[in-house]
Amino acid sequence: MVHLFAPLTIKSITLRNRIGVSPMCMYSSEDGVANDWHLVHLGVRAAGGAGLIIAEATAVAPEGRITPGDAGIWADKHVEPLARINRFVKAQGAVPGIQLAHAGRKASAARPWDGSAHxxxxxxxxxxxxxxxxxxxxxxxxxxxxxxxxxxxxVQRDFVAAAQRSLTAGYAWLELHAAHGYLLQEFLSPLANQRTDDYGGSFENRTRFLRETTEAVRAVWPESLPLTVRLSTTEWVEGGWTIEESVVLARQLKVLGVDLIDVSSGGGVHAARAPSTPGFHVPLSERVRREAGIATAVVGLITKPAHADQIVRDGQADVVLIARESLRDPNWPLRAARELKVDPLPAAPVQYARGW
Ligand SMILES: Cc1cc2nc3c(=O)[nH]c(=O)nc-3n(C[C@H](O)[C@H](O)[C@H](O)COP(=O)(O)O)c2cc1C
Known part of the structure; x- marks a missing residue:
């Protein structure tokens, strides 16, 4: 039976388990350039046993950064510092992924520790x-x-150039950030998108920007490597984007060569409030997976190994992404394997053998 520690193969890439570190902005780059912080932050989580490490929302253009400290990949100078990180992540047995992003109307904000306002x-x-x-x-x-x-x-050309640089930097998994109220999701939302041209109004028009961008990226991102899309599968407000629309869009994205939908929600409407129960995206992931016939990753308040394992066993998602719990414990996957009595236990780094 498929379980949390069963390997997952998509195209030519095999994850050693179904645990991924969810993308998390560190707001610690200068002019978009990664540094030692990112190496240590991502590296320690690769050493901690995750199968997949998705690097933070990485801006495809300077104006697409949420804050001045965001990661970027709009210039060739960004590539080598990222490549250095990816060499280390791979050496630890994890697959390095990147989330390409443009923050749209939420760009130009202060870092969280400076208040997050524009x-x-x-x-x-x-x-x-x-x-x-x-x-x-x-x-x-x-x-x-x-x-x-x-x-x-x-902006579509920026996404394409960013995908090409991602490949040069050694990423093996590419995610388009079409969630949380950033640019790609703003086009999907009937609340944020009030255009009257081909890019607004009907479902077909609102999804056009993402579909075209996906197609253009797929054309340069190798067929053998996974392409994924993070969606806010509902905006949690009347009149906003819905799970039903997400299912239809997921079917269309699959036809365009998308291999997996990363199921999230919200972030597009200031006043909206999402539930905050453990695994609250799991039913949404299950629907996308079943009704669109596409692999999914799920994220959101999943902290317990038995819960994560059950999600995979029940066919509600193919990958479980951990964000804040991974900040609390970078070795979460190694600890989960112990707790779940995985046999044989995945090896900890040899340097840690006396501790595990
Ligand atoms: C510090 C921090 C930074 C985040 N940055 C991103 C990001 O760059 N891209 C993204 O899609 N989600 C981002 N998120 C959301 C997480 O990826 C995740 O979806 C969310 O925290 C829910 O998962 P959790 O309950 O396991 O923390 C961030 C979350 C945190 C805590």
Whole structure:
């Protein structure tokens, strides 16, 4: 029976288990360039036994950063520092993945420890773009400029160039960030996207930007490597994007060569409140997986090994992603294997053998 520690093969890539470290912004880059912090942060989690390490939301263009400290991959200078990290991650037996992102109207914000509000341009911020000139709200009150067709084509080219650089940097798993109220998701949302051209209005029009971007990225990302999309599968508000739409979109993305949907939710509407029970995305993941016939990863308040294992055994997701619990315990996968009495136990790094 398939379980948390059964390997998973997608295309030419095999994960040693179904545990992934979810992408987590560190807001610690300078001009997008990764440094020792990222090496240690991701490296220790690869040594901790995860099968997949997805690097944080990495901006495809400078204006697509959430904060001035975000990771970037819009220039060739970003590649080697990322490649260094990926060599280490691979040497620990994990697969290095990257999440390509553009923050849209949520860009130009202060780092969380500086309050997360939008930064004025004179305070280090910048002009933002989005499908429509509607501010997110709350502390993110900058009104974005509605994207022209030229902007749309340019950002799509940025995603393609970023995918090519990701390959050069040694990533073997690529995720498009179409969740949490950032640019790709803003186009999907009937609340954020009020365009009257081919990119707004009907379901077909709202999904066009993501579908076109996916197709363009798939054309340069090797067929043999997994391409995945993180979706906010519901916005948790009346009149917002729904799980039903997510299922239909997942079917279409599968046809375009997407191998897995990373199931998340929310983040697109300032006032929306998501449930906060353990594994609250699991029923959404199960629906996407069953009704769209595509592999899924699931994330969200999954902290207990037995819970993660049961999700995989019940066919509710193919991969379980851990975020905050991985911050609390980078060795979560090794500990989970013990707790679940996996036989044979996955080996800890030889350097740690006396401790495990
Ligand atoms: C510090 C931090 C940074 C995050 N950055 C990202 C990100 O870059 N991209 C993303 O899709 N989600 C991001 N998230 C969300 C997580 O990937 C995850 O979906 C969320 O924390 C729920 O999972 P958890 O309950 O295991 O923490 C971040 C979460 C945290 C705590």
């Amino acid at each position: 930064l004025a341009n004179i305070a280090g911020g910048w002009d933002t773009i989005a499908p429509s000139a509607i501010a997110f709200g709350g502390g993110l009150d900058k009104v974005p400029r509605a994207m022209t067709r030229e902007d749309i084509a340019r």
